[in-house]
Amino acid sequence: MKLRPLLCLALCLLFRSGLSQTVVKSLPGLPGDLPFYLETGYIGVGELDDVQLFYYFIESERSPKDDPLVLWLTGGPGCSALSGLMYEIGPFTFDYENSTRSRPTLKLNDYSWTKVANIIFLDQPVGTGFSYASSWEGYNINDNISVVESYEFLRKWLKLHPQFQSNPLYIAGDSYSGVTVPMITLEVDEGNKASVEPRMNLEGYILGNPLTNETSDLNSRVPFAHLKGLISNELYESAKTDCNGEYININESNADCVDDIKAVDICVENIYTGNILEPRCVDQAPKSTVGNAWDPTLINQDRPLLLWPTLRARRVWCRAYNYLYSYIWTSDKAVQDALHIREGTIEKWVRCNKTLSYTSTVTDVIDLHKELIKRGLRALIYSGDHDMVIPYVGTQAWIDTLNLTISEDWHAWFVDGQVAGYATLYSSFPSLLTFATVKGAGHTALEYKPEQCFALISRWFDYYYI
Numbered sequence: 001m002k003l004r005p006l007l008c009l010a011l012c013l014l015f016r017s018g019l020s021q022t023v024v025k026s027l028p029g030l031p032g033d034l035p036f037y038l039e040t041g042y043i044g045v046g047e048l049d050d051v052q053l054f055y056y057f058i059e060s061e062r063s064p065k066d067d068p069l070v071l072w073l074t075g076g077p078g079c080s081a082l083s084g085l086m087y088e089i090g091p092f093t094f095d096y097e098n099s100t101r102s103r104p105t106l107k108l109n110d111y112s113w114t115k116v117a118n119i120i121f122l123d124q125p126v127g128t129g130f131s132y133a134s135s136w137e138g139y140n141i142n143d144n145i146s147v148v149e150s151y152e153f154l155r156k157w158l159k160l161h162p163q164f165q166s167n168p169l170y171i172a173g174d175s176y177s178g179v180t181v182p183m184i185t186l187e188v189d190e191g192n193k194a195s196v197e198p199r200m201n202l203e204g205y206i207l208g209n210p211l212t213n214e215t216s217d218l219n220s221r222v223p224f225a226h227l228k229g230l231i232s233n234e235l236y237e238s239a240k241t242d243c244n245g246e247y248i249n250i251n252e253s254n255a256d257c258v259d260d261i262k263a264v265d266i267c268v269e270n271i272y273t274g275n276i277l278e279p280r281c282v283d284q285a286p287k288s289t290v291g292n293a294w295d296p297t298l299i300n301q302d303r304p305l306l307l308w309p310t311l312r313a314r315r316v317w318c319r320a321y322n323y324l325y326s327y328i329w330t331s332d333k334a335v336q337d338a339l340h341i342r343e344g345t346i347e348k349w350v351r352c353n354k355t356l357s358y359t360s361t362v363t364d365v366i367d368l369h370k371e372l373i374k375r376g377l378r379a380l381i382y383s384g385d386h387d388m389v390i391p392y393v394g395t396q397a398w399i400d401t402l403n404l405t406i407s408e409d410w411h412a413w414f415v416d417g418q419v420a421g422y423a424t425l426y427s428s429f430p431s432l433l434t435f436a437t438v439k440g441a442g443h444t445a446l447e448y449k450p451e452q453c454f455a456l457i458s459r460w461f462d463y464y465y466i
Helices: 005-014 081-089 143-160 177-193 214-219 221-227 233-242 255-268 320-330 333-339 366-374 392-400 450-461
Strands: 019-024 038-045 051-058 069-073 092-094 106-108 118-122 169-174 202-208 378-384 405-415 418-428 431-438
Touching (some): 038 143, 051 081, 051 143, 069 081, 069 177, 081 450, 092 320, 143 177, 169 177, 177 202, 177 366, 202 450, 214 221, 214 392, 221 255, 378 392, 378 450, 405 450, 418 450, 431 450
Parallel strands (some): 069 169, 378 431
Antiparallel strands (some): 019 038, 051 118, 418 431
16 A cells, blocks of 8 residues: 555655545446536645545535535544445445446445535545555554544645535544544634634534444443343353453453353354354354454454355355455546546555554543533434444443433434334533434444434434434
8 A cells, every 4th residue: 555665756746736626427337427426636634745635525415505514534444435435325335236246336325424414535544545645654643643634634625615614514433433533523623712724613523333442342342242142141240250340351360250251252253243143254263352452453354255155055145245346346447537546646445454554542532522522512423233343332331421411311213113223312511412223233333224324314413303
């Protein structure tokens, strides 16, 4: 994903302005002109615009001048904005039934969030998707640098698009973005207080299946496994007692706890943690991570490996197979030309870049949530209730520590007369935090239950009851 030195220098001189935007009228795989407004481009950030952040901007299909503006950050760190666009909330996705490995085709997404919002999908941090730096130093990045560069990007983008400066602004993302979204939201609010231009009409933030506190999020996997019947009641009670409720970074001298965690590992080692109801696509049982520290590479396992044969079929469907199409589609020169990708700026597009020179410098953002709510910002936090990567029970636990007043206790919410999940509404005047689970969804909820998540965000944007 890094550039050769001479090419870096040439590109740096060529694109020193750091700004380029192009309207995309059509895309390979989707017949006819696009029925929505799509703009792609680069905006330079950092010293001398060394870092070139690539973005996709899609106007709301309802009312661009009135609907919210959303900055969307896909997790990882290092997962492409195109992944969030095509597999989660964008206006087009792959038509799997009519695609072949050599020729993927696209179709419109009936549940795109762009039907109710203007969305900027940002390839961040640098080295993600089509974003690149013109020097080796630009690729050395951490949470704090990523936040500063994302905020600079947003300021420059709004200066180029002043017609959206008055739209309600929400910072949003999922998974690892649970760390950076609150940080960027605070940066925006601090900038507004300091009269930094352009002033942004910040309303709040949105998080799906978010990493928030590394220890508590990972620790919640054991109680989650118990709630879902993956481990027995006896084993859970034993582990809870022997480990004193601490299941990660355990003391090796505590033999009883070590034995309990080994037993838990055996029970869950063949479970696909992204969604416990789906098959795990591996050719051998991987080492369990219940007792290990956070490893973001475990969330995005793109490799479609061999599957054990079944009595009915030689191969079982695997969600990771869907990701193959994104590699084939983006490697097509016609696609890169249509998106106006600068030739030679990256070696190869990957959905989630696991080779980033990225340091996780922030492991707990609970206090940031407290501060943002105190400042009167709205928050929507949702989780797939079958996600074992970042279980909803851990998210519930840290929300409880905010000590907010409950305005609507745990209740079902519905789509088409069916239970779509459960929600709790918290109030702390003048803000309102909503926590919702999405029934049957995994990591992340948007990919598994698009219709339900679209209903959720539509109601929340319009201040309807959930």
